Every structure is written in structure tokens, then in C-alpha cells.
Amino acid sequence: MKTTFFSQTSICSLVLLLLCFGIATVNGQELEPRNYIAYKATEKLIIDGQGDDTSWQKAPWSQDYIDIEGKKVPDYRTRMKMLWDNEYLYVLTEIEEPHVWATLKQRDTVIFYNNDFEIFIDPDGDTHNYYEYEMNALNTLWDLFLTKPYRNNGKVVDSWDIQGVKSAVSIDGTLNDSSDTDMGWTVEVAIPWKVVTEASRGGHVPENEFWRINFSRVNWKFDLAQGRYSRKKDDSGKFMPEYNWVWSPQGVINMHEPEHWGYVYFSAKEVGEKDSFSIPQDDYIKFYLYSLYRGVLQGKKDAEKLVEVPREILGKTIKPSLEKHRFGYNIWVKSPFTGKILVIQEDGEFSSVDEKE
Template structure:
């Protein structure tokens, strides 16, 4: 198999985190976030450009609230917008061809088997399962659905009417754990204190008004629509949402005093991920994987060779695995050529 190169993020990514409180009461979805159900949920920080500090802050505000209970993961989003439009009305259309809001969820943080959800202002949704990121050869499974999904959209203005007093659109999503547990650890929903990797994205197209309708603005040089803007909760440092290792952390809490704690071994996982990026890029250039860590890791990753991590690299002509001692010293954290990341006991093999 030939492995493609994998671009590294253009910034040192520091994923955002959010403490997701328990919901009280039943949510009656209408797309509005000004009702008592959402009062105990804090807003996330305002969205930034997908490339983070490499680009200016978005001119339109986007923010999210989250809650959970034994049955659902609840997401509420508010999108400031003076150009409210949508065209797609059939489920599982490619929703990001419209302005949209997107949710990405990787329950166990291994970057494989994760969910993507998109919704437009018509309340049309696209939900899919990805066995692997596209960079690792993973096809999207469009036929997969979040059974029991509930959604609603509220529009402060009027859809597809440029002359309306358009201010924002907001949405509510209730995703049942009965569907999300499919790719979760132990095949269950989260427990208090656990973190899932999550990110949110907003796609915003450049439009103009012609004959009283919104149309995508074209690039005069190509005759094609101008590239869309991508605004996110946790910046990626690269124009690609399918880097699950860069998503934020959502910690599920069951009491008001809960404080966020970064899951153990996350620093080790980031170091191993850098080896993965560089092995893939080395292969793309040389046709083989490197068998030398000192070629893949340098001064920018100081301390990798101090012996505490006990880094081990194993390679063949078309495969590699690199592992490090876990922070508790009882197991090893591993990653391989297709980006799969896992923890195993010493001497074991997945």
C-alpha cells in the first residue's frame, strides 16, 4: 500500500475544553436557546477560524451550549447571520454546500470510528459514520443514521429573503446515547468525569443578491464559487476537520463543582501523533518508513529521548508502530501507520 503524506497543523494546537453539565427536565425542541432548559449550560468561547491564530477572527459570532442526561447528548448553537439561506431539503444531502453547522464526535479518542453531523437553516440533516479519517483511507458511511435523533431550528428573520431583518439562526440537537454508544468505549454512553473528543464547525459561503435571491459569489478568475469560510470551536491549525486528534475535550459532569481534568497520557499521545505525521510524510518522499526516531523527532520535541518515555519504533517496508510508556508506567500507548491510537499492557498486541 502507498501512504500519502499528512500535513501537520500550522500552529501548536491547544484543544479547547468544556464541562458538560447534567440537564434538568425534558427538552422540548423548538430551536430557541432562551428557555429554562439551557440556563445551567455555559456558552463556549466564540468560534474562531479553522486555522486559528493564522487567520482573522470571524465577523459573525457563533457559540454553543451542551448538556447531557442518561438518554441524550444535547447541543444548542447560536449563529449570528444577516444572510439566512438554504437550498437542501433532502436528508443526507451534502449539507456543507449550504451554510451549515456541524458536530464531530470521537467517543474514545483513537481517531477511528467517529461521527459527523451537519444541519442547515431548513433543519435538513446529514449524519454519517467514518471508520477512519479520509487521510487514512476511510470511506464515509452515509447510510448510517443517528436513530432517535431530534433537531429543531429557529430563525430570527426569514429564510431566503434578503430584504428581511435577518439577525441569527439557532438550533437544538438531541443525540441519543443508544446510537452514539456504537463507537464508544465498552459500547456505552459516557460516565461522569469522562471526556469525549468533540468539535463544532460552521461553514459560511460568500454570497451576493441577484434578482432578490442569495447566490454564491463567484471567483472571476475561475468562474467557480469563492472558497467557503470555516469557523470552529477548537482551532485545527489546518483547513481539514478530519483530524480528530485536534478536536476539543468535552468532560461530562454530574455535579456543579466539577472541574476539568485533562485525561492522562494526552501529552504522550500528541508526541506519538507527531511521529505518525512525519512517518507518513517520510514514506511519501522515500517510499519506506524511517527506522530512526532521531530523524522524525528533533529539538522541537525536547525530552523525547530522555528514557522516561521508553519510545520504541518498529517498522517493516509498509508498516510501522511506535509506542511509549504510559504516565502510570503500567501500559504502553501505541500508534500505527493508519493513525489508529490505543493503549495496551506490556507485551500485548492488539
């Protein structure tokens, strides 16, 4: 029998790392990704930013957005609804804002330099080949395709467009008018399935399936000069940091860690009916594997040792492996729930395969 001895310092280091890893945490509480059930619309929706179609009236609101790290309640309320039909994925978002302003009018400008609304979509949940969509209160769009997250040196395809997207903004107040106080603005978007299914392995509308999706709202402190709004600067002349408010908390100020995004389940049931959804058991293992992966990727002390420390997930003990090979490494484990091999490659891509494959 082989016995391995660790120094007291090593054990303490591993324990501290173990406490830090897993689902993102705030004050010791796990930030499990949120989930939402998107039901099927019962009529053709009119994209006008009003959200007064019968299907929208029946659709449930999401939880209110929270600060991106999951620590604070935002100053202003944001919430969303989703629907779908055979042609489009629909999003309706209500944004509370006492000063509705926007200046950018050119498509594919960096829209988050204004207050904006953002959608992130990863059809396969593998953190690769995902979409980002942004818009401001002028209904100016920025859509892009990312082959990998920035941490993995992915390519950003800025010239990519969501062909056939429909969007509208309605403003409860007056745009770019500093003389009054507004209530906010509402965004309505229809995204064609034929575009966003292109990067999915299945290539089909995800009926009774889920995609990993998140929503973000960027909000800036502002200055006024001759009645014109602009991002506020500090005493040194630098722009003050923005607020990032999201639907599903990231646990870190970075939207480009797709493993934290929420779950949207596209129910075959019509809006007004009821359905249920639970995060798959294997995904709880996946959360943990990604926490190990981030530690290794960032070169944290003892991160490689921690990979092979047993861990209990939903009452089952797993023991991941760090497998090094000629072209890099994999972090993998066999699921005690499904028997599948769950793998994160060195470039961060996740896969789930049957052991026989």
C-alpha cells in the first residue's frame, strides 16, 4: 500500500484552495447559475418594444438582475422575459433608468461605451463558439461571434452579423433630455434561429432542451455639459468604472467566463402552461471542473495538486485527473451519475462523451 505524506503547510494550502473552488461563492454562499423556462408563443409577436402582445402578458418575469459579482443589489431594477417559436428566440427586457441617454448611432460601434443591454448565447455550453449582442437606447446594435473566451485567446469575429434580427426600443420618458426624470426603457429583440443554431452541434431549434445564456446591463455615471450626456471622469481625467448588472451572477467582473451563465430551457409547452426544469447532475461536476481549470490556467499555487483531491458532489465522491500529453493537458473525470467522461481541454472547451467512444 502506497502512502503519501504532505507537510502541514501543503495541507493548509490545499484546504484553502478547496474552499475557494467550486461554484462561484459570495460570503460562503454558492452562486448557482439561475434558470428560466422560455415557453412557446401562441401568436406572431410584433417587435415594437411595447411587450403588450398576449404571449408577453402571460410570460413570467425573470428574477431581478444583480451585480455581476453577486454581492450587491443594483441601484435600478432590470428584468427580462423570453419566448420562442419556430423562427425566432424572443427577449423582452425592462430597464429602470431615471436618465435615458445614448449617443452611438453606428452599427458595430463599441456599444457599452453607452448605457446598454447585452445578450450572451452559448448553444452547446462548451464555452466556445458563442454570440454576443449589445444595443443602446437608440436601438444601435453591436453583434459579434467569439470562437473562444478572451482567456483562451479566441478570435473575435466583429464582422459577423445576426442576419434578420429584429429589435425595438420604447422609452418611458424622453431620450437625451436632462431637464426631466425618466422611468426607463424597454428592449424587445427577435433573434432568428437559423443564425444562432449555426454554431450549435445539433443545428436545430432546442425544443425541450436548454442553452447557456446570460444578460448584462452596463450603466455609467454621467456628466452633463450644455445639456449633453457623457461618461463621467474622475479628477485625473479617467473614465469612472461602469456598473455591470446581470441576470445570472458571474462571481467575477468578467462576462466572458461562459461556464457561469444561466440556463434557459425552451419548453414545448405554450405560454400560460407550466413546465419544470432542473440543472443536470453532471453540470454540478462541470462547475467544479471549471473551477479547477481556472486555477491551473491562472497558475495558482498547488492548483495541479488540487485537481486530484477527491471531492463530494451531490452526495457522490469524484476524483478528477489532470492528464498531460504532448499537446497540452486535459482535466477529466467519470461521472458517477451518467457514466460519461467529462473533459475540459487545455483551451477550455468542454465535452461529455460515452466511455465506449
